[in-house]
Amino acid sequence: MVQFLSSRLNVSFAALSDATRRGVLEQLGRGDASITELAGKFDMTLTGMKKHVRVLEQAGLVTTQKVGRVRTCTLGISRLAEETAWIEEYRRLWASRFDVLDQIVEELKQRETFDERRETE
Template structure:
């Protein structure tokens, strides 16, 4: 299997493990937003939203820029290519295993059918 940067994957999956943070990413996918706007949208305190944004920022999924008193958030430069590749590698592994299991089940069905014919004959 391909080796992936563990710390980066850990940070990404930790950031994505929270529903609020996934929601923030969805929201920022539509338009940039201030932390205040995000806090209102998700019905939470500014402090709580700042913590969520900080986790996303550390993972490289969000960037922020402060202009005056307003901190604006936007999607970061990362496009989750490594995370997608990691998931795809395991999807392929499991698909292969299920294909093999299907073959075994089919062989057992055929054997069972053949054994049933022998008993009747």
């Protein structure tokens, strides 16, 4: 299970690592679009956009449907649930570490203030 999740996260994060692909996801969040429409919005060739869409599709972030000559893209059902959970786990870990660090800094400040008072007495 861990290996599957790791592999899935690798594919997802690799897909999300490109600014154009993140832009495509943002665009599709506003509504479905054809590959031609997406290529026009990002000022790129159809071939280039097809490659980006294929990467997003392999990651489960986008689905496509071809009707006639038009391939329409839709946000995938994944909705980044596993990826969000993974990020949240690390956010909590770092938040707790920063809380401990804040506590140490506060203790050092109090000790410094106490030492300064003792020196002036």
